[in-house]
Amino acid sequence: MQLEFFGTGAGMPGKFRNVASVALRLLDEINEIWLFDCGEGTQQQMLESTIKPRKIDKIFITHLHGDHIFGLPGLLSSRSFQGGHDAVTIYGPVGVKDFVQTSLRVSQTKLAYQINYKELTQPGMIYQGKKFTVMADRLDHQIECWGYRVIEHDHPGELLVDKLHAAGIPSGPLYGQLKQGKAVKLADGRTINGADFIGAPQKGRIVTILGDTRKTASIVTLAANADILVHESTFGKGESKLARNYYHSTNLQAAQTAAQTGVHQLLLTHISARYTSKMARELQKDARQCFSQTKVVRDFDVIDVPFPKRKEKQP
Amino acid sequence: MQLEFFGTGAGMPGKFRNVASVALRLLDEINEIWLFDCGEGTQQQMLESTIKPRKIDKIFITHLHGDHIFGLPGLLSSRSFQGGHDAVTIYGPVGVKDFVQTSLRVSQTKLAYQINYKELTQPGMIYQGKKFTVMADRLDHQIECWGYRVIEHDHPGELLVDKLHAAGIPSGPLYGQLKQGKAVKLADGRTINGADFIGAPQKGRIVTILGDTRKTASIVTLAANADILVHESTFGKGESKLARNYYHSTNLQAAQTAAQTGVHQLLLTHISARYTSKMARELQKDARQCFSQTKVVRDFDVIDVPFPKRKEKQP
Numbered sequence: 001m002q003l004e005f006f007g008t009g010a011g012m013p014g015k016f017r018n019v020a021s022v023a024l025r026l027l028d029e030i031n032e033i034w035l036f037d038c039g040e041g042t043q044q045q046m047l048e049s050t051i052k053p054r055k056i057d058k059i060f061i062t063h064l065h066g067d068h069i070f071g072l073p074g075l076l077s078s079r080s081f082q083g084g085h086d087a088v089t090i091y092g093p094v095g096v097k098d099f100v101q102t103s104l105r106v107s108q109t110k111l112a113y114q115i116n117y118k119e120l121t122q123p124g125m126i127y128q129g130k131k132f133t134v135m136a137d138r139l140d141h142q143i144e145c146w147g148y149r150v151i152e153h154d155h156p157g158e159l160l161v162d163k164l165h166a167a168g169i170p171s172g173p174l175y176g177q178l179k180q181g182k183a184v185k186l187a188d189g190r191t192i193n194g195a196d197f198i199g200a201p202q203k204g205r206i207v208t209i210l211g212d213t214r215k216t217a218s219i220v221t222l223a224a225n226a227d228i229l230v231h232e233s234t235f236g237k238g239e240s241k242l243a244r245n246y247y248h249s250t251n252l253q254a255a256q257t258a259a260q261t262g263v264h265q266l267l268l269t270h271i272s273a274r275y276t277s278k279m280a281r282e283l284q285k286d287a288r289q290c291f292s293q294t295k296v297v298r299d300f301d302v303i304d305v306p307f308p309k310r311k312e313k314q315p
Numbered sequence: 316m317q318l319e320f321f322g323t324g325a326g327m328p329g330k331f332r333n334v335a336s337v338a339l340r341l342l343d344e345i346n347e348i349w350l351f352d353c354g355e356g357t358q359q360q361m362l363e364s365t366i367k368p369r370k371i372d373k374i375f376i377t378h379l380h381g382d383h384i385f386g387l388p389g390l391l392s393s394r395s396f397q398g399g400h401d402a403v404t405i406y407g408p409v410g411v412k413d414f415v416q417t418s419l420r421v422s423q424t425k426l427a428y429q430i431n432y433k434e435l436t437q438p439g440m441i442y443q444g445k446k447f448t449v450m451a452d453r454l455d456h457q458i459e460c461w462g463y464r465v466i467e468h469d470h471p472g473e474l475l476v477d478k479l480h481a482a483g484i485p486s487g488p489l490y491g492q493l494k495q496g497k498a499v500k501l502a503d504g505r506t507i508n509g510a511d512f513i514g515a516p517q518k519g520r521i522v523t524i525l526g527d528t529r530k531t532a533s534i535v536t537l538a539a540n541a542d543i544l545v546h547e548s549t550f551g552k553g554e555s556k557l558a559r560n561y562y563h564s565t566n567l568q569a570a571q572t573a574a575q576t577g578v579h580q581l582l583l584t585h586i587s588a589r590y591t592s593k594m595a596r597e598l599q600k601d602a603r604q605c606f607s608q609t610k611v612v613r614d615f616d617v618i619d620v621p622f623p624k625r626k627e628k629q630p
């Protein structure tokens with residue numbers, strides 16, 4: 001589970017940062033890739049990556065500003081060209097379907113796969129699979145904008161085979177019952193409680209990816225205890241008034257939110273082209289004063305999403 | 316007057332060639348830049364150039380396939396962001412307006428300038444200015460596709476000041492009359508014929524830019540005696556059957572057309588990603604067997620459009 005950034009800039013593509021797009025790589029978990037936003041040139045950025053458009057199963061759009069969607073028609077077309085046959089689901093504000101369908105109709109693009117559109121109309125759970133659930137809620141931007149909270153389900157504890165062997169319990173079909181936590185009577189008369197031979201469950205990870213937004217209440221729930229929070233940082237400290245006027249956030253506001261919501265790591269993105277790479281480091285430094293686990297991401301950064309650190313239950 | 320290529324690939328962006336777009340730089344002539352096609356990522360390519368989106372006055376779209384138009388919404392938005400205030404005119408097939416307007420409406424983009432749409436419905440003259448005329452005609456592609464012939468008006472001959480001085484004719488207001496070719500009576504009684512003191516007129520240049528097309532009759536008129544012909548070359552020699560099936564041309568067909576129509580220089584573009592740079596050189600070599608003045612262009616190539624060579628009238 002990694003985040004791979006294809007665009008970390010704000011508003012317009014610049015020489016060093018393309019417009020918004022980030023992939024959540026779930027290859028090890030469910031062999032899928034989910035894309036969040038798709039600014040113009042996302043598919044070109046992807047040429048530098050191991051990700052192929054046909055591996056993308058879901059696309060989540062935060063809002064319909066051009067720097068977040070104008071790469072969609074091209075990516076969807078190339079996905080078909082390159083042999084993508086599996087359906088793709090697009091989540092986003094009402095209007096995303098109109099944009100995509102008009103683009104494909106006018107360009108007479110015939111896709112080799114189906115698009116399922118899930119236009120969001122109310123906050124809550126928008127996807128529930130076997131291993132992941134996605135929640136969405138509205139943010140506070142100039143136009144309707146959503147934030148997404150991706151929740152990995154907890155992994156049940158592993159059967160502690162070594163401990164079973166040490167207790168002289170032979171391998172066999174009863175291991176299956178023990179794994180389910182059941183009590184089992186052995187041939188030698190002993191009754192074994194499966195729960196005693198199961199390791200600690202592994203808590204699932206949480207990744208929260210927000211669209212452009214002012215500081216607002218819904219972020220608190222979306223970001224609570226997230227392992228990674230991806231937050232915009234269009235403005236720097238001292239520019240909170242500008243940020244408010246333009247419906248954006250400063251680096252400090254993002255850091256405050258991260259500290260307040262118990263986030264483990266904060267990734268700042270949507271960096272204005274006004275910020276040179278030196279100034280971007282300043283953005284990071286200033287944010288770290290408030291929340292030390294802050295990183296200003298750059299295009300092509302790949303960030304691992306680690307399992308939350310916790311005390312292991314001793315076997 | 317130069318052509319600057321931003322994308323020379325076919326169908327999909329590749330690592331080395333972006334999708335279609337080429338600018339005709341008319342800065343010295345009329346301080347304008349005209350763009351022909353605008354595939355996704357054109358504005359990103361432009362970041363490597365001295366051309367700014369706000370300098371673009373006219374956009375000519377050959378056809379509505381995604382690799383020729385998906386960069387339009389982003390380019391038009393950035394043009395506004397960057398302070399473009401002058402109107403822009405978009406020429407192209409019916410449907411280009413729908414695509415652009417839907418994109419701008421859905422993304423709630425408010426441009427600081429006006430777009431004039433000229434959707435093409437019949438072949439002929441589509442623009443006539445003081446210094447340039449543009450003709451358009453239909454090509455033979457899978458969907459409606461147009462080729463453009465940009466004709467620079469002839470420059471009238473210059474007044475031959477040295478020759479006037481040699482003939483002892485003093486500078487003064489009568490030079491203006493002579494320049495218009497009028498006969499003028501001098502104070503010393505001589506009658507001077509202006510036409511004798513005007514150099515040869517400079518023939519204007521012709522640049523023909525075609526969209527994707529099979530070999531077809533309209534190209535002959537569009538390309539006749541052009542100083543530069545920009546022609547697609549999606550396939551190589553020996554693939555004329557494939558080219559026909561997919562409504563495209565081979566390098567050899569383009570070269571034959573160039574030879575047949577009296578073109579001075581042939582620029583091959585719309586090169587498939589199947590062609591490595593070595594193979595692209597082969598495409599060029601093979602085409603040169605038929606038409607020596609052939610060049611396979613690459614992204615960021617800037618090609619000067621020279622005045623046609625001709626015998627200078629001796630002063």
Ligand SMILES: [Zn+2]
Nearest residue numbers: 011065067212
């Ligand atoms: Zn944005």
Ligand SMILES: [Zn+2]
Nearest residue numbers: 326380382527
């Ligand atoms: Zn094409």
